[in-house]
Amino acid sequence: MKEFLDGFSVLYTLELIGTFVFAISGIRLAAKKEMDLFGAAVIGFVTALGGGTTRDVLLDSHPVAWIENPTYAGLVLIAVPFTYIFRRYLIYMHRTFFIFDTVGIALFTISGMQKALSLGLHPGLAMAMGVVSAVVGGVIRDILCNEIPLIFRKEIYAMACFSGAVAFYFLEASGSPTNLNYLLTVILIVGIRIIAIRKNLTFPKMK
Amino acid sequence: MKEFLDGFSVLYTLELIGTFVFAISGIRLAAKKEMDLFGAAVIGFVTALGGGTTRDVLLDSHPVAWIENPTYAGLVLIAVPFTYIFRRYLIYMHRTFFIFDTVGIALFTISGMQKALSLGLHPGLAMAMGVVSAVVGGVIRDILCNEIPLIFRKEIYAMACFSGAVAFYFLEASGSPTNLNYLLTVILIVGIRIIAIRKNLTFPKMK
Amino acid sequence: MKEFLDGFSVLYTLELIGTFVFAISGIRLAAKKEMDLFGAAVIGFVTALGGGTTRDVLLDSHPVAWIENPTYAGLVLIAVPFTYIFRRYLIYMHRTFFIFDTVGIALFTISGMQKALSLGLHPGLAMAMGVVSAVVGGVIRDILCNEIPLIFRKEIYAMACFSGAVAFYFLEASGSPTNLNYLLTVILIVGIRIIAIRKNLTFPKMK
Numbered sequence: 001m002k003e004f005l006d007g008f009s010v011l012y013t014l015e016l017i018g019t020f021v022f023a024i025s026g027i028r029l030a031a032k033k034e035m036d037l038f039g040a041a042v043i044g045f046v047t048a049l050g051g052g053t054t055r056d057v058l059l060d061s062h063p064v065a066w067i068e069n070p071t072y073a074g075l076v077l078i079a080v081p082f083t084y085i086f087r088r089y090l091i092y093m094h095r096t097f098f099i100f101d102t103v104g105i106a107l108f109t110i111s112g113m114q115k116a117l118s119l120g121l122h123p124g125l126a127m128a129m130g131v132v133s134a135v136v137g138g139v140i141r142d143i144l145c146n147e148i149p150l151i152f153r154k155e156i157y158a159m160a161c162f163s164g165a166v167a168f169y170f171l172e173a174s175g176s177p178t179n180l181n182y183l184l185t186v187i188l189i190v191g192i193r194i195i196a197i198r199k200n201l202t203f204p205k206m207k
Numbered sequence: 208m209k210e211f212l213d214g215f216s217v218l219y220t221l222e223l224i225g226t227f228v229f230a231i232s233g234i235r236l237a238a239k240k241e242m243d244l245f246g247a248a249v250i251g252f253v254t255a256l257g258g259g260t261t262r263d264v265l266l267d268s269h270p271v272a273w274i275e276n277p278t279y280a281g282l283v284l285i286a287v288p289f290t291y292i293f294r295r296y297l298i299y300m301h302r303t304f305f306i307f308d309t310v311g312i313a314l315f316t317i318s319g320m321q322k323a324l325s326l327g328l329h330p331g332l333a334m335a336m337g338v339v340s341a342v343v344g345g346v347i348r349d350i351l352c353n354e355i356p357l358i359f360r361k362e363i364y365a366m367a368c369f370s371g372a373v374a375f376y377f378l379e380a381s382g383s384p385t386n387l388n389y390l391l392t393v394i395l396i397v398g399i400r401i402i403a404i405r406k407n408l409t410f411p412k413m414k
Numbered sequence: 415m416k417e418f419l420d421g422f423s424v425l426y427t428l429e430l431i432g433t434f435v436f437a438i439s440g441i442r443l444a445a446k447k448e449m450d451l452f453g454a455a456v457i458g459f460v461t462a463l464g465g466g467t468t469r470d471v472l473l474d475s476h477p478v479a480w481i482e483n484p485t486y487a488g489l490v491l492i493a494v495p496f497t498y499i500f501r502r503y504l505i506y507m508h509r510t511f512f513i514f515d516t517v518g519i520a521l522f523t524i525s526g527m528q529k530a531l532s533l534g535l536h537p538g539l540a541m542a543m544g545v546v547s548a549v550v551g552g553v554i555r556d557i558l559c560n561e562i563p564l565i566f567r568k569e570i571y572a573m574a575c576f577s578g579a580v581a582f583y584f585l586e587a588s589g590s591p592t593n594l595n596y597l598l599t600v601i602l603i604v605g606i607r608i609i610a611i612r613k614n615l616t617f618p619k620m621k
Contacts, residue, residue, distance in 0.1 A: 030566070036619050038573055039566025053472070058260070060269035062474035070536050122277050139351070144553075146562045148353045152237070152246025159245055205243050265467070267476035329484050346558070355560045359444070359453025366452055412450050 010179060011111055018104025019072055022048040023079035025101060026141050028090070033145050037080065043141055044083075045076045050137035055112050055129050059119055099190065102157070106189035108134040109161040110168055110182060127165035134161045156196040157189075164189035217386060222318055225311025226279055229255040230286035232308060233348050235297070240352050244287065250348055251290075252283045257344035262319050262336055266326055306397065309364070313396035315341040316368040317375055317389060334372035341368045363403040364396075371396035424593060429525055432518025433486055436462040437493035439515060440555050442504070447559050451494065457555055458497075459490045464551035469526050469543055473533055513604065516571070520603035522548040523575040524582055524596060541579035548575045570610040571603075578603035 026047025030040035049066045056064035066072040083090065090097070112133025116126035135151055135158050142149040151158055164185045171181040195201065233254025237247035256273045263271040273279040290297065297304070319340025323333035342358055342365050349356040358365055371392045378388040402408065440461025444454035463480045470478035480486040497504065504511070526547025530540035549565055549572050556563040565572055578599045585595040609615065 031619075033562065033566075034619055035562075035566045036616060039563075042566065057264055057471055058271060058274065060267070060474070064472060067472065067535065067539060070539060073539065073542070121274065125274060125277060125280065128280070143350060143557060144563060144566070146353065146560065148240065148242075149246075149351060152240075152242045152249065152351070158249075202243060205238075205241055264471055265478060265481065267474070328481065332481060332484060332487065335487070350557060353560065355447065355449075356453075356558060359447075359449045359456065359558070365456075409450060412445075412448055 011107065011182065014103070014107045015111055016071065016075060017100065018107045019048045020075050020079055021097065021100040021104045022137060023076045024083050024090070025097070026137075027079060027083045029141060029145055031083075031087075040083075041076065041080050043144060044079055045073070046144065047137045047141040048072070048076055048079075050140040051108060051133045051135060052112065052137075054136045055115065055133045058132070059116060059121070059129070061115065061119060102160075102190045102193050103186055105134045105157060105161055106164055106186040107182075109164050109189065110185055113165050113168065123169055127162060127169060130165040131158055131161045134158075156201055157193050160189045160192040160196070163192055218314065218318055218389065221310070221314045223278065223282060224307065225314045226255045227282045227286055228304065228307040228311045229344060230283045231290050231297070232304070233344075234286060234290045236348060236352055238290070238294075247290075248283065248287050250351060251286055252280070253351065254344045254348040255279070255283055255286075257347040258315060258340045258342060259319065259344075261343045262322065262340045265339070266323060266328070266336070268322065268326060309367075309397045309400050310393055312341045312364060312368060313371055313393040314389075316371050316396065317392055320372050320375065330376055334369060334376060337372040338365055338368045341365075363408055364400050367396045367399040367403070370399055425521065425525055425596065428517070428521045430485065430489060431514065432521045433462045434489045434493055435511065435514040435518050436551060437490045438497050438504070439511070440551075441493060441497045443555060443559055445497075445501075454497075455490065455494050457558060458493055459487070460558065461551045461555040462486070462490055462493075464554040465522060465547045465549060466526065466551075468550045469529065469547045472546070473530060473535070473543070475529065475533060516574075516604045516607050517600055519548045519571060519575060520578055520600040521596075523578050523603065524599055527579050527582065537583055541576060541583060544579040545572055545575045548572075570615055571607050574603045574606035574610070577606055 023044035026044040027040045029047075030043035033039075035043065049072055052065050056062065109130040111130075113126045113130030115133075116129035117123070121129060138151060139149040142151075167188050168181055168185040171184060172178065230251035233251040234247045236254075237250035240246075242250065256279055259272050263269065316337040318337075320333050320337030322340075323336035324330070328336065345358060346356040349358075374395050375388055375392040378391060379385065383391075437458035440458040441454045443461075444457035447453075449457065463486055466479045470476065523544040525544075527540045527544030529547075530543035531537070535543060552565060553563040556565075581602050582595055582599040585598060586592065590598075
């Protein structure tokens with residue numbers, strides 16, 4: 001139990017779950033766009049790993065995460081038949097997915113920011129890098145599917161990520177235990193996103 | 208005065224102005240596409256800093272400019288409310304913008320080429336890298352907004368950049384003072400672009 | 415003769431041919447999209463060199479191939495007038511092009527995988543990196559032309575590349591001579607693609 005609660009293991013385990021859920025979201029969009037199995041696997045891959053890859057390339061942090069650890073790519077490969085086999089069930093699991101997806105975003109934000117901080121980045125840029133890790137995968141997915149990225153139009157979740165990044169930074173600075181900070185940050189991000197969707201809150205449009 | 212005219216300071220000051228103007232151009236397109244504030248900030252960011260980032264990643268010149276110096280990202284953040292507040296005035300400032308935008312392109316071309324040369328690149332590739340620094344931001348902006356990049360269709364300004372890059376290279380090689388070379392190159396690039404638009408010159412179409 | 419058959423020279427010569435043919439395919443699509451000469455040159459460039467560049471950036475293998483060796487960029491520059499001058503003939507050379515294009519893909523797969531293996535990558539990821547080298551150029555070309563990448567929709571050639579990568583890996587492991595392995599792999603990839611098109615085979619669609 002104690003070992004399970006160790007910061008690294010918890011974060012890593014949750015990151016793997018986030019990767020899997022992100023891959024499924026990409027594969028489902030690819031299926032909707034009538035792509036073939038190969039296209040679906042690629043879209044799943046970039047959705048799940050595009051954000052972290054962009055962060056690592058920008059930070060010159062090599063090898064990038066999925067090159068160093070083949071588990072990530074393996075999860076995407078498993079997600080393809082998984083999505084296919086459970087396609088009927090996945091449709092009804094909209095809520096479950098929404099939660100996992102948001103938790104995934106929250107975790108990618110935190111781990112992205114931590115990586116940037118550990119490389120000595122300015123805190124403001126590290127927060128931005130956390131958001132990059134969380135959202136760029138979805139942006140690349142939408143570009144490959146020839147759509148204007150959803151996140152620029154309707155979703156408030158980038159703002160949720162950013163709020164989480166700010167909160168996590170100050171929680172850490174306050175000396176509060178890291179595992180608690182993970183939990184609070186995830187709750188904050190999930191909370192903002194749920195409230196935003198319930199109340200139909202969107203970010204103000206320009207003009 | 209002398210210090211102000213020092214090559215580095217002048218170039219840096221003008222680069223900051225170019226960054227700000229590029230960010231505004233991205234934010235305005237995002238507003239036209241009905242994106243929200245977050246989307247507008249991101250589009251402003253990639254328009255202003257995407258070209259230099261691409262150059263730095265290709266050249267493995269880390270940290271990339273805006274990670275090393277948070278001023279660039281700060282300027283983009285300031286550009287968002289600035290564009291919003293002055294939106295009525297900006298519409299009537301089409302000409303002013305056009306000039307600043309072209310000067311920005313010219314400066315990005317020069318500074319991009321200088322960076323590439325300082326890293327020992329072949330002069331021809333260094334010129335290309337200057338053009339990359341100047342135009343890739345606009346290309347990413349157009350892709351994120353789901354349009355075929357303007358620069359591939361109508362605008363002659365990539366050619367203007369390239370002519371400027373060639374001119375600057377030979378001016379430098381001739382031993383002419385660097386600040387004069389900046390000035391002449393900027394005048395050349397702005398001049399080509401103005402003449403091209405006045406005379407409705409475009410680059411010949413393929414086929 | 416012996417020197418010509420030396421692994422490096424053969425591979426390098428064939429890579430140059432592949433680069434040239436890829437550039438032409440990009441330039442032709444750009445012409446169809448009514449782009450100007452500059453746009454055509456850029457599309458030719460990214461089609462020919464985008465895959466290898468992506469591979470090199472992901473692997474942090476700097477300088478990227480076309481920065482280290484200006485021959486690649488030079489070939490793209492030559493391809494622009496070449497395509498323009500021979501445009502009438504190229505239309506009738508559909509078959510010849512198809513063969514060269516597929517050979518190009520095969521070679522890019524092999525050389526990309528070899529580079530990844532030489533950097534110590536996990537064999538599965540090295541195979542994926544071979545496919546990246548071969549297909550990402552075409553993906554960027556399609557995105558810049560505002561189309562959903564062809565490869566995600568109809569073409570089986572990514573699968574052909576991947577089969578070739580697997581075959582090449584095991585041929586090399588078996589101790590079979592490298593030049594023979596090149597030949598067998600190219601024949602395999604070209605064969606799969608031809609059969610797939612003849613029999614109208616496609617990869618199964620998701621859903």
